[in-house]
Amino acid sequence: MIDLRSDTITTPTDAMRQAMFEAEVGDDVMHEDPATKQLENEVAALLGKEAALFVPSGTMGNQLGVRAQTSPGDEIVLEAEAHMYYYEVGATAALSGVLCRTLPGQRGLFTAEQVAVVIRPDDVHHPQSRMVCIENTSNRGGGSVWSLDRIAEIAAVARTHGLIMHMDGARLWNAAVAAGVTERAYADHFDSISVCFSKGLGAPVGSALVGTAEMIARARRFRKQFGGGMRQSGVVAAAALYALRNHRKRLADDHVNAKKLADAIAGFAPIEVSTDHVESNIIRFETKMPAAAFVKELRRRDVAMLNSGPHVVRAVTNMTVSSDDIDAAISAVGEVCQQQQVA
Numbered sequence: 001m002i003d004l005r006s007d008t009i010t011t012p013t014d015a016m017r018q019a020m021f022e023a024e025v026g027d028d029v030m031h032e033d034p035a036t037k038q039l040e041n042e043v044a045a046l047l048g049k050e051a052a053l054f055v056p057s058g059t060m061g062n063q064l065g066v067r068a069q070t071s072p073g074d075e076i077v078l079e080a081e082a083h084m085y086y087y088e089v090g091a092t093a094a095l096s097g098v099l100c101r102t103l104p105g106q107r108g109l110f111t112a113e114q115v116a117v118v119i120r121p122d123d124v125h126h127p128q129s130r131m132v133c134i135e136n137t138s139n140r141g142g143g144s145v146w147s148l149d150r151i152a153e154i155a156a157v158a159r160t161h162g163l164i165m166h167m168d169g170a171r172l173w174n175a176a177v178a179a180g181v182t183e184r185a186y187a188d189h190f191d192s193i194s195v196c197f198s199k200g201l202g203a204p205v206g207s208a209l210v211g212t213a214e215m216i217a218r219a220r221r222f223r224k225q226f227g228g229g230m231r232q233s234g235v236v237a238a239a240a241l242y243a244l245r246n247h248r249k250r251l252a253d254d255h256v257n258a259k260k261l262a263d264a265i266a267g268f269a270p271i272e273v274s275t276d277h278v279e280s281n282i283i284r285f286e287t288k289m290p291a292a293a294f295v296k297e298l299r300r301r302d303v304a305m306l307n308s309g310p311h312v313v314r315a316v317t318n319m320t321v322s323s324d325d326i327d328a329a330i331s332a333v334g335e336v337c338q339q340q341q342v343a
């Protein structure tokens with residue numbers, strides 16, 4: 001099967017398993033796991049920050065970023081379809097007691113002007129604006145990539161008002177490759193960054209929250225409180241470190257594959273896909289038949305995609321999908337489209 005449902009579906013490579021096998025481990029809750037510390041040090045250095053914390057999921061990375069840097073009743077600003085708001089089970093409310101002020105975005109992106117408008121005045125009636133969250137790349141935005149300029153403008157507004165800048169960088173690696181800038185160039189504008197190792201990088205488990213040593217120490221306590229303190233986590237951290245060191249550059253292949261798929265299927269009536277908007281490894285396109293039926297038909301042809309709206313299908317290129325697989329996926333989509341036309 002050609003699995004384009006998500007970039008989370010990858011399984012560890014032999015080299016990764018070897019790294020896991022060889023990992024030097026200890027009890028990480030006691031801060032004695034060398035492999036975990038190594039990963040934390042390398043990811044912090046890569047992003048130009050003081051410290052990092054290995055966590056089981058991107059959700060926990062984001063939510064620890066919120067928990068460690070806000071107080072109950074504070075307000076955070078984010079895009080209306082941001083993962084932190086849309087897909088994290090209401091955790092901002094449940095775990096941190098913060099309000100979300102959502103901005104309508106364009107493919108997940110918003111502007112400094114939009115942020116400036118919603119920042120609360122210093123008035124006893126208002127919640128305190130505390131944080132701006134930027135998702136790079138934007139998942140529901142179709143893998144859209146933020147420009148450094150736009151981020152710099154938003155950061156300037158945030159700083160003026162004393163707001164924290166947090167990046168949901170689940171796919172920061174993709175953004176850096178697509179934009180041709182370093183991860184650090186993005187990170188320089190942020191106080192905290194959450195990154196995932198288990199998406200495009202292909203590690204089996206894990207994410208990290210990155211920021212100042214002081215903030216990360218606080219997040220470490222909350223990680224324990226959230227039930228995310230892990231013992232010999234080096235076994236999985238070693239896979240994440242292998243992925244971090246070896247799998248970032250190859251994301252360019254996923255982006256080429258995504259573009260190839262999008263360009264080809266854009267020619268199939270009645271698919272609507274704006275191929276200019278395929279900037280990284282995510283493709284979202286509209287179908288005439290219900291997306292669930294479309295996906296089911298594809299699956300019969302051994303191609304898996306996800307229905308992501310009543311008439312929206314999502315495909316995500318990843319390490320398991322070769323250029324030849326993309327050719328096969330294009331044929332399968334073509335067949336289903338033809339069937340649609342007839343039906």
Ligand SMILES: *Cc1c(COP(=O)(O)O)cnc(C)c1O
Pocket residue numbers: 056057058059060062083084135137138139168170171196199207
């Ligand atoms: C996948 C993802 C996350 C984290 O997801 P987990 O399943 O909790 O690891 C966070 N943000 C974005 C944009 C994502 O795509």
